[in-house]
Amino acid sequence: MTKLSVVVPCFNEEAVIEAFDREVREVLGTLPVTYEICYVDDGSRDGTLPKLRRIAAEHGDRARYVSFSRNFGKEAAMLAGLREATGDAVVIMDADLQHPPELIGRMLELYQQGHDQIIARRTRDGDRPLRTALSRLYYRGVNRWVDVELTDGVGDFRLLSRPAVDALLSMPEYNRFSKGLFSWIGFDTVHFDYRNAQRGAGETKWRFGALLNYGMDGLISFNNRPLRVGIWMGAALTALAALYALWVIAMALAFGVSAPGYVTLVAISVGLGGVQLVMLGLIGEYIGRIYYETKRRPHFLVKEAHVPGAAGALTAARTAGEQRAGLGEPVRPVRP
Numbered sequence: 001m002t003k004l005s006v007v008v009p010c011f012n013e014e015a016v017i018e019a020f021d022r023e024v025r026e027v028l029g030t031l032p033v034t035y036e037i038c039y040v041d042d043g044s045r046d047g048t049l050p051k052l053r054r055i056a057a058e059h060g061d062r063a064r065y066v067s068f069s070r071n072f073g074k075e076a077a078m079l080a081g082l083r084e085a086t087g088d089a090v091v092i093m094d095a096d097l098q099h100p101p102e103l104i105g106r107m108l109e110l111y112q113q114g115h116d117q118i119i120a121r122r123t124r125d126g127d128r129p130l131r132t133a134l135s136r137l138y139y140r141g142v143n144r145w146v147d148v149e150l151t152d153g154v155g156d157f158r159l160l161s162r163p164a165v166d167a168l169l170s171m172p173e174y175n176r177f178s179k180g181l182f183s184w185i186g187f188d189t190v191h192f193d194y195r196n197a198q199r200g201a202g203e204t205k206w207r208f209g210a211l212l213n214y215g216m217d218g219l220i221s222f223n224n225r226p227l228r229v230g231i232w233m234g235a236a237l238t239a240l241a242a243l244y245a246l247w248v249i250a251m252a253l254a255f256g257v258s259a260p261g262y263v264t265l266v267a268i269s270v271g272l273g274g275v276q277l278v279m280l281g282l283i284g285e286y287i288g289r290i291y292y293e294t295k296r297r298p299h300f301l302v303k304e305a306h307v308p309g310a311a312g313a314l315t316a317a318r319t320a321g322e323q324r325a326g327l328g329e330p331v332r333p334v335r336p
């Protein structure tokens with residue numbers, strides 16, 4: 001029988017986590033699979049962790065959790081969950097019930113038909129119109145720039161086959177932009193749509209600034225084309241400046257020198273300064289990423305883990321691919 005792992009990143013989800021657990025188990029109970037739910041507590045500061053302990057105590061080997069030493073972000077939490085998962089197929093979903101658990105059945109059917117990535121794409125019903133419009137605009141723009149296809153409404157809610165999970169785990173990069181990574185690994189991928197649901201309880205962790213940063217990650221994580229824009233822009237401006245200089249010299253030769261052109265000069269120097277600052281910022285952004293990659297820090301630190309059966313399964317779950325990639329020493333789970 002297929003073993004299904006459900007990976008759930010949780011950050012301050014005490015209001016909804018128990019309802020989530022109940023609903024997902026209800027759905028999983030009706031499916032022809034054995035299953036486990038892998039919770040990752042991303043350094044929550046509320047009662048999430050005690051609730052996870054209780055869930056784990058209650059469900060034996062059908063529940064496990066890892067708890068981070070602080071908030072490392074959803075990307076790190078998903079990575080930890082994928083490392084923990086032992087199933088033949090893994091479903092990643094949010095803890096806030098925005099990803100309807102009943103869709104797991106549909107995903108499983110498609111998985112059994114031989115697909116490797118089954119993606120649930122949400123419609124944007126109920127989102128604030130401004131956020132929807134900005135997201136649309138962003139995706140339209142960004143897809144011209146990056147090498148991987150990023151699709152609006154496609155989030156992390158998806159089922160991955162074991163080969164797809166291993167492929168993801170074989171990528172050791174520190175700056176993880178999952179939407180891009182999912183797309184980059186390829187494999188046989190299918191989409192289906194679902195209606196966006198409101199949060200079960202609690203509140204979203206995304207502030208507008210965080211979304212902007214996320215957008216920047218998407219643009220920069222997958223290639224260096226933005227740097228090339230700098231080169232072209234610089235070349236075009238230099239050519240323009242040269243033509244302009246020739247024109248000014250010609251005019252001076254023909255009509256003598258006079259004082260006008262002050263405004264033009266200021267405009268040009270300010271404009272060029274702006275372009276240079278933007279490009280410097282861009283270069284800095286890439287260098288910053290190189291800096292983080294070269295440190296080879298772990299993506300997260302675990303302060304507590306409940307791993308049924310073999311202790312240290314967090315280590316065992318590390319794939320051959322990861323070891324090849326030389327991720328350094330794994331973090332040891334500490335029992336409470």
Ligand code: UDP
Pocket residue numbers: 008009010011012013042071072073074077093094095096098203204205206
């Ligand atoms: N999350 C996390 N770490 C974070 C932020 C969020 O693990 O630093 C989890 C959160 O608990 C939830 C999921 O990621 O399960 C999606 O977060 P949220 O619902 O706040 O995002 P939204 O649905 O508004 O995009």
Ligand code: MG
Pocket residue numbers: 094096098199204
């Ligand atoms: Mg949510």
